[in-house]
């Protein structure tokens with residue numbers, strides 16, 4: 001409303017200026033007419049010249065007005081959009097007025113600046129993503145290459161050959177895990193995967209997830225501890241499986257043999273609260289700030305398998321399902337991941 005008033009005021013000033021010029025000219029012409037007794041033909045010429053002069057003055061006023069209010073901001077916008085279109089996302093349009101006095105051009109400029117900033121952010125994320133993926137692909141690929149070459153040697157004894165074969169299997173598993181996680185994350189981010197809601201018994205799901213990791217826990221001598229209340233939520237079982245599997249795989253991976261892995265679920269104030277805990281190496285405050293970032297791996301995980309995509313997937317899924325995730329941890333004592341899901345139904 002204020003904006004409309006301001007532009008009306010601009011037109012009113014233009015109108016009053018032109019009216020004043022015409023009035024003064026008519027008054028001058030009238031004064032000359034009454035004072036002049038000679039040839040009226042000369043008066044007609046004076047009138048024509050006056051009209052031409054007035055038209056010229058109005059044209060100049062309009063040209064100056066157009067230059068300031070239309071052409072200059074349009075040129076600024078054109079110049080910046082050409083740069084952005086050719087890939088220079090650092091280009092910005094100058095915004096002429098303070099925010100409280102924005103006109104339409106300032107709004108367009110502001111929106112273009114926001115788009116350019118977003119494009120530049122996306123470009124950085126995209127480049128980081130490509131360099132991270134290439135880096136993560138390189139390690140298992142070079143392992144595959146050197147062990148596949150070594151296994152062909154004829155002088156190898158059976159035991160060494162078996163060991164090399166195991167290394168090749170584990171490197172290819174790592175590669176396929178990486179590609180699966182990238183594809184899943186990509187689909188979730190592009191909203192190609194949307195949740196299919198249905199009733200899900202969390203206690204049953206968690207028990208099944210634990211069963212899938214039974215062998216790994218046995219191998220490492222880890223002791224599972226369960227406290228599973230019967231809790232049902234309306235959610236997507238496939239999405240939730242990603243969450244439990246990644247949290248459990250981390251708990252097992254980062255816990256030394258003889259440690260404990262705890263899984264619990266209970267209903268609290270209309271929410272389902274799932275806790276997955278371990279007595280492993282724990283997470284420092286600095287690591288804790290980045291664990292949900294793509295490809296981030298803490299200082300304790302360099303000797304471990306993985307690509308740092310698990311928790312990014314978990315976070316994305318929880319966001320899509322409208323839940324919350326938090327972590328409590330103490331270095332050297334262990335970690336507890338707490339997931340809260342809304343819509344607990346009895």
Ligand SMILES: Nc1ncnc2c1ncn2[C@@H]1O[C@H](COP(=O)(O)OP(=O)(O)OP(=O)(O)O)[C@@H](O)[C@H]1O
Nearest residue numbers: 250251254282291297298301306307308309310311
């Ligand atoms: N239970 C845990 N105990 C200690 N550190 C953990 C735990 N869970 C996660 N972390 C830390 O958070 C980092 C990120 O975890 P995330 O699951 O995203 O990656 P990852 O397990 O290293 O690899 P991936 O999940 O791709 O196999 C880990 O590298 C580790 O440093």
Ligand SMILES: [Mg+2]
Nearest residue numbers: 250306310311
């Ligand atoms: Mg993980």
